[in-house]
Amino acid sequence: MSSQDKTLQIEIQESDEYAVIIPKGYLNALIGDRIDKACEQLVERGMKYLIINFGQIELINTIGISILVGIIEKVLMRHGLVYFTELGGTNREIFEVLGLQTVAMIFPTDADALAHMRNDREIYRPAIGG
Amino acid sequence: METDVRQFRFYLAALKELAGALVGTTRHADSSIPLRDSLYRILGTFAAGRGMVLLWDEIERKLVQHATKGLRRGKTHAFALSAAEARTLAGSSRPFLVLMPPGNAEKLCAQLKPLAERMRLEWAVPLISGGSLIGLLLISTPVGGRNYSELQLDILEQMAMMIALPIADSRVRRRLAEQVHQLQTASRQLRQIYLETLRTMAGVIDGPSEDGRPSHSLRVAALAAETGRRLGLASEVCDRLYLAGLLHDIGKQIISRDLLDKHETLTLGERREIQEHPRVGYELISHLRFPWGDVARIIRHHHERLDGSGYPDRLKGDQISIEAKVLMMAEAFDSMTSDQPWRPRLSFDKVVEQIHGNLDMQFDPRVAAAMCQAVTEGLSGQARERDFIPHLEEGFDPGVIRRLLEELQRQLAKPTLRPKAKIVEI
Numbered sequence: 001m002s003s004q005d006k007t008l009q010i011e012i013q014e015s016d017e018y019a020v021i022i023p024k025g026y027l028n029a030l031i032g033d034r035i036d037k038a039c040e041q042l043v044e045r046g047m048k049y050l051i052i053n054f055g056q057i058e059l060i061n062t063i064g065i066s067i068l069v070g071i072i073e074k075v076l077m078r079h080g081l082v083y084f085t086e087l088g089g090t091n092r093e094i095f096e097v098l099g100l101q102t103v104a105m106i107f108p109t110d111a112d113a114l115a116h117m118r119n120d121r122e123i124y125r126p127a128i129g130g
Numbered sequence: 131m132e133t134d135v136r137q138f139r140f141y142l143a144a145l146k147e148l149a150g151a152l153v154g155t156t157r158h159a160d161s162s163i164p165l166r167d168s169l170y171r172i173l174g175t176f177a178a179g180r181g182m183v184l185l186w187d188e189i190e191r192k193l194v195q196h197a198t199k200g201l202r203r204g205k206t207h208a209f210a211l212s213a214a215e216a217r218t219l220a221g222s223s224r225p226f227l228v229l230m231p232p233g234n235a236e237k238l239c240a241q242l243k244p245l246a247e248r249m250r251l252e253w254a255v256p257l258i259s260g261g262s263l264i265g266l267l268l269i270s271t272p273v274g275g276r277n278y279s280e281l282q283l284d285i286l287e288q289m290a291m292m293i294a295l296p297i298a299d300s301r302v303r304r305r306l307a308e309q310v311h312q313l314q315t316a317s318r319q320l321r322q323i324y325l326e327t328l329r330t331m332a333g334v335i336d337g338p339s340e341d342g343r344p345s346h347s348l349r350v351a352a353l354a355a356e357t358g359r360r361l362g363l364a365s366e367v368c369d370r371l372y373l374a375g376l377l378h379d380i381g382k383q384i385i386s387r388d389l390l391d392k393h394e395t396l397t398l399g400e401r402r403e404i405q406e407h408p409r410v411g412y413e414l415i416s417h418l419r420f421p422w423g424d425v426a427r428i429i430r431h432h433h434e435r436l437d438g439s440g441y442p443d444r445l446k447g448d449q450i451s452i453e454a455k456v457l458m459m460a461e462a463f464d465s466m467t468s469d470q471p472w473r474p475r476l477s478f479d480k481v482v483e484q485i486h487g488n489l490d491m492q493f494d495p496r497v498a499a500a501m502c503q504a505v506t507e508g509l510s511g512q513a514r515e516r517d518f519i520p521h522l523e524e525g526f527d528p529g530v531i532r533r534l535l536e537e538l539q540r541q542l543a544k545p546t547l548r549p550k551a552k553i554v555e556i
Contacts, residue, residue, distance in 0.1 A: 062144050062174030063167060069273045070200060073179040097140045098177040103274045 010034055014042070018049035018117060020110055024056040027064030039071045048080035051113045055086035060094060072103050081105060081120065083113035141285050144175040148289055152296050161300075165197035168293045169267075173199055175289065176282055177272045180249050183257075184209065185265040185297065186216060193238070193266055200270070201249055209241045220263040223291055225255040225283050228268070242268070253278065255290040259298035267293075321421060325373075332376040335383065343524075344517035346464060351375025352515035354460040356504035357497065359514070363452065366422065371453050372515065373420060374428040378457060381411030381429070391471045408433050409442040432457040437491045455494045459501050462492070464518065467525060478526050482534045486541065499542040502535040 009031055011022040019042050023035050039050055050071070054060075060068075075082050082104040087095060095101060107113040148171045152164075165183050173181045180200025184193040184207070195207040211219075218233040226232055228246045231239035231254075239254075246252065251268040258264060267290050271277060278286065329348065336345035344352070355372040363371070382390060385407060389400055396404065412430035431454035434440035436447050440458075466481045476484070489495050508519050509528045522531060 062147055062171040065174035065177060066170040066179075066199065067174075069173070069177050069179045072273055073200070093136055094140060097136050099272065099274060099276060100177060 010038060012038060017047075018051060018114070019047050020051045020053055022053045022056060025058065027057050027060040032064045032067035036067045036070055040074060043074050043078055043080065048075070048078065049083070049117050050075055050080065051083040051085055051110055051117075053085045053110055054088065054091055057088075057091065060091050065094070065098065068100070072100070076103065081117070083107055083117070085110050085113050137281070141175065141281075144171070145285070145288065145292070147171060148175075148292055152292060165297075166199075169197045169199055172267070172286070172289050172293075173269065176269070176278065176286065178270045179273050180251060180270040182207075182249070182251060182268040183265060184268070186211070186263045196265075207245060209238060211238055216263045219256040219266065220258050220261060223256055223258045223287050225253050225278070225286050225290075227252060228254050253286075255286055257290050257294035257297065259291075259294040262298070264294045264297050324421070328373060328376050335377070335379050337387070343520050346468065347376050347379055349518040349521055350378060350457070350460045350464050352513070352517035353463065353501065353504060354457050355515050356508060356513050356518075357456050357460060357501040358453070360500040360503045360507075361452070361456070361497065367453065370422040370425055370428070371456055373422050374425045374432070374453065374457050375460060377415060377425065378411065378429050378432050378461060379407065380414055381407035381409065383414075384410050393471050395472070405433070405441045427451065428453040428457055432461060434458070435492045436494060440492075452497075455497045456501075459493055459497045463501060463505075464521075467522060475525055478530055478534055482538050486538060489542075495542050499539055502539045502542070506532050506535050
């Protein structure tokens with residue numbers, strides 16, 4: 001299932017076990033809140049794996065980061081996992097400086113993330129996030 | 131080493147981002163959206179998931195929740211804080227662990243503890259500006275359970291100081307705006323009291339009113355102000371005209387009531403004595419500093435004529451201020467439409483004839499046209515100051531007044547048709 005809200009500039013591709021969230025533009029308070037709400041609904045419905053694809057995000061500011069951190073915490077509390085894919089150079093650097101790679105998985109593509117997810121689902125998923 | 135450089139670069143960018151966002155919020159930095167944005171920016175800088183901004187209410191002696199992240203919506207949290215605790219918190223801007231409060235802030239921290247544990251808000255940072263407590267920032271540790279480094283605590287402290295400044299600024303601005311509003315209200319009330327006092331004084335100047343209707347000075351004041359409005363004069367000038375109207379005859383206080391009420395023709399000496407009243411009025415009030423400006427000069431010149439035959443200074447044309455021209459027009463009109471000791475009021479045909487016949491000699495045509503409009507509109511209920519209306523309605527047929535004044539206005543709009551007339555004694 002796929003839905004795209006042009007006003008919110010977020011595309012969500014949903015399957016039974018995972019969802020791919022593709023925000024677009026500049027990840028600021030407005031878009032960040034929309035992603036947060038969308039992810040919260042997915043998590044509350046029992047979705048354990050969220051893939052957030054940053055391929056169409058130009059730059060993430062500190063408000064955007066705080067919202068991503070909120071999403072990670074919510075997913076971790078439900079023993080799920082967040083994947084970040086297609087992170088550009090600057091955004092990847094920010095994530096690494098903040099140590100987000102220790103609480104979320106970073107992969108080049110959605111396919112890589114899905115491969116990890118399938119493996120994680122079948123074997124024991126290492127506890128992350130302290 | 132590479133990590134350190136990247137970290138510094140990131141923190142510099144985060145500080146710059148926060149500063150840039152705060153620049154536009156100085157007037158409302160303590161309102162919900164700017165506060166929430168500032169909180170989110172700080173949390174994002176440290177990858178912290180939860181936080182809260184509490185602002186210090188000095189009157190209620192409480193720290194009150196104003197922005198939050200990571201807490202489901204519910205009641206607004208507030209925490210009592212003594213003045214001594216507030217002073218302690220204002221003593222250092224350094225972040226501290228909620229469970230290890232500085233000085234005598236244990237009571238506050240005991241109140242904060244249940245919420246802090248539930249939300250895992252381990253750290254608190256006083257928001258301080260100018261040595262005063264503005265509020266308290268509560269923040270969780272970075273996601274993943276890592277502790278803050280000394281560098282991060284330094285940055286956190288700086289960010290807390292950065293948001294405290296505009297919050298304090300916006301509060302001061304609001305307090306100032308409230309004080310200005312209170313002063314303006316008090317000033318308006320004082321002016322009103324002043325005006326009421328002067329209205330009473332105008333009644334004294336005119337003598338007792340038998341029928342309780344507005345006396346001569348009140349009528350002249352109202353008509354002058356209304357005429358000024360129709361000339362497009364500024365509101366403060368119209369207020370000044372109103373005041374000058376109230377006091378224009380104050381100089382008559384030195385003239386005996388017998389002379390003022392004399393039915394017979396005045397002697398030359400008596401006429402000169404009466405003609406002194408504008409100058410005397412000026413001298414009586416010229417030392418008073420009215421909030422409405424130079425009222426005394428208008429009073430001095432309200433019997434000057436455009437052709438220079440008036441008194442006391444024999445001014446001509448543009449030497450006479452617009453206010454004096456308006457006041458003179460209003461007074462002449464009221465005198466003509468009122469019974470005087472030496473003659474009954476003129477018929478309205480005669481009033482119009484007198485105005486028309488004295489244009490450009492005694493009356494400024496522009497002022498005459500504006501006064502005609504003021505009277506006509508006043509009779510239709512469109513005047514703000516209505517004191518001159520009952521007098522006209524009682525003495526004349528309003529329909530006749532309207533018709534004659536409208537005709538005069540039409541003539542005034544065609545200057546070439548206006549004949550020159552001889553001076554008519556009013």
